[in-house]
């Protein structure tokens with residue numbers, strides 16, 4: 001058995017193959033030069049998939065989509081960095097292109113599944129996965145199974161408002177966590193303190209070097225992160241919080257700061273008796289593709305058991 005895995009993120013498109021155990025085989029990565037429209041991205045995913053498969057058939061396709069998906073009909077609805085997803089029937093086009101069942105889910109949700117099943121082999125308890133990169137998103141997995149709570153998803157931690165008079169977000173609200181703590185958000189935040197804004201990586205580099213102003217800005221960012229994560233601890237009581245995305249993965253010192261600030265604000269009995277662990281992603285850049293492979297395999301399993309029941 002073979003599945004095709006697709007990923008469309010803020011900066012790259014990835015296409016990979018996986019075997020029946022979900023192990024990733026060959027892959028192709030295409031970096032986006034500039035913003036595209038959905039139909040272009042879809043064409044590129046299909047052509048990269050065909051190129052990779054070289055005529056081989058696949059049993060299913062899993063797609064980790066960097067935006068909101070309507071679950072009942074498996075349709076990508078919209079994405080804040082790319083227009084036009086509502087106007088194309090991605091599910092149908094992928095089904096026609098690869099002649100196989102297609103399963104589509106938000107990229108953070110499939111990433112959470114991958115960290116739980118493959119990265120951390122965490123099959124008992126609640127895992128909360130947060131990615132902090134071009135945007136900020138999250139997924140929830142309980143006992144190795146994705147926790148699907150709503151028609152258009154859950155875990156939208158990036159759109160919690162942490163600064164009501166803050167910058168305008170793509171979602172239409174002001175001061176969402178994503179506008180201040182994602183990679184681009186850190187640049188915006190730095191502009192509130194410095195004459196010239198600096199990029200997230202430069203900010204973190206200065207922070208590591210002990211620069212006073214950079215430390216102040218990073219502490220502010222950690223406070224915003226804690227403002228969003230402490231309610232997650234109180235409401236979900238996760239056992240493990242895994243951080244993906246460049247901002248957290250490359251800066252363990254910042255992750256420690258976020259952890260400390262979050263636990264200072266969370267409900268004390270949870271913190272004293274069952275504090276969540278804070279860890280970095282083990283799958284790193286493969287996390288979404290790995291999740292797309294698992295999504296396809298689980299989807300195929302569910303289809304087969306339904307047809308066995310009939």
Ligand SMILES: [Zn+2]
Pocket residue numbers: 158159160169170171172173176178
């Ligand atoms: Zn928002």
